[in-house]
Amino acid sequence: MYTWIWRHLPGPFPAKALAALVLVAAVSALLLFVVFPQVEPLLPFTDVTVTP
Amino acid sequence: MSSAVDLDEPPAATPGDGGSPPRRRRDWGRTLVRGIGQTLITLGLVALLFVGYELWVTDLIAAQDQEQLSEEIHEQWRDDPTVAPAPAAPVEQPFTPAAISVGVGDPFAVLHIPRLAADYSRVIVEGAAQDQLAQGPGHYIGTAMPGEQGNLAIAGHRVGRGSPFLDLDQMRPGDPIVVETADAWFVYRVLGDPATGSFDGDPSGIPGQEIVRPEAVSVISPTPGGPAEGPASGAYLTLTTCHPKYSAQQRLIIHARLDGAPISKATTPDGPPALAG
Numbered sequence: 001m002y003t004w005i006w007r008h009l010p011g012p013f014p015a016k017a018l019a020a021l022v023l024v025a026a027v028s029a030l031l032l033f034v035v036f037p038q039v040e041p042l043l044p045f046t047d048v049t050v051t052p
Numbered sequence: 053m054s055s056a057v058d059l060d061e062p063p064a065a066t067p068g069d070g071g072s073p074p075r076r077r078r079d080w081g082r083t084l085v086r087g088i089g090q091t092l093i094t095l096g097l098v099a100l101l102f103v104g105y106e107l108w109v110t111d112l113i114a115a116q117d118q119e120q121l122s123e124e125i126h127e128q129w130r131d132d133p134t135v136a137p138a139p140a141a142p143v144e145q146p147f148t149p150a151a152i153s154v155g156v157g158d159p160f161a162v163l164h165i166p167r168l169a170a171d172y173s174r175v176i177v178e179g180a181a182q183d184q185l186a187q188g189p190g191h192y193i194g195t196a197m198p199g200e201q202g203n204l205a206i207a208g209h210r211v212g213r214g215s216p217f218l219d220l221d222q223m224r225p226g227d228p229i230v231v232e233t234a235d236a237w238f239v240y241r242v243l244g245d246p247a248t249g250s251f252d253g254d255p256s257g258i259p260g261q262e263i264v265r266p267e268a269v270s271v272i273s274p275t276p277g278g279p280a281e282g283p284a285s286g287a288y289l290t291l292t293t294c295h296p297k298y299s300a301q302q303r304l305i306i307h308a309r310l311d312g313a314p315i316s317k318a319t320t321p322d323g324p325p326a327l328a329g
Contacts, residue, residue: 001094046182046212047294047300050303051269
């Protein structure tokens with residue numbers, strides 16, 4: 001999967017490396033600010049209330 | 053006769069290919085194993101990223117939310133017509149704070165706990181669902197309001213989302229918990245014996261600190277430990293959070309009782325001496 005992505009990035013090695021870093025940052029930001037907040041309420045270890 | 057397709061001979065490398073080896077039939081096994089390995093590592097990294105999210109990103113978001121709520125509530129209090137300036141003559145009748153009624157999600161008070169930090173201050177919103185608790189401490193709907201008879205019950209996160217109740221286990225008997233509303237200060241003190249440091253020994257039998265199962269809803273009853281619809285036997289404050297620190301297996305509960313009459317903000321704008329801890 002990663003070698004496939006690497007092979008399809010355009011340009012010489014430095015450009016590819018930069019593009020790869022940007023992709024990682026973009027995916028991380030997507031996860032941290034969009035996916036995780038949506039998924040979090042579904043997980044059981046964030047309860048702090050007493051409920052019957 | 054030459055065959056149209058010769059599977060045993062690798063095709064000529066195409067330009068721009070980077071020289072990658074051709075996909076022969078037995079290479080699919082290796083590709084599969086490599087793919088599984090990469091997927092597992094990716095999942096591991098995502099899990100680590102999630103831990104980072106819980107520990108740092110939620111703190112950032114909650115800090116922003118608290119700042120916003122703080123602005124909102126102080127603006128609300130500045131414009132509040134019921135907060136009158138101090139009268140010229142001494143007030144004859146005892147000060148009765150205005151009744152509070154708010155919608156779910158609205159801020160209505162500020163919590164100060166000197167034991168946790170000298171300037172500890174968190175805006176309390178109405179409601180203790182995930183959405184409200186993500187912003188800071190939340191008030192269990194239906195429980196008493198500050199100063200009222202009954203149990204002012206507040207839930208807060210232990211780790212993450214600003215960690216308002218991270219060090220709640222540091223509370224000791226007699227520690228003040230000050231609740232600030234539009235027109236008054238209320239000083240609650242953790243139950244127990246300050247001299248010995250024991251959480252038991254209060255005449256009511258209610259402990260200052262206890263660790264309970266998540267289903268123990270009686271801790272937020274009008275009289276802590278009593279029936280849910282039971283009578284109020286005093287003005288109590290109860291804080292709930294999870295326990296142990298990184299788990300939601302149990303709940304850490306702090307019980308406190310109102311100490312003294314409500315202090316009018318008109319006469320004491322900077323708060324009671326208890327704020328200094």
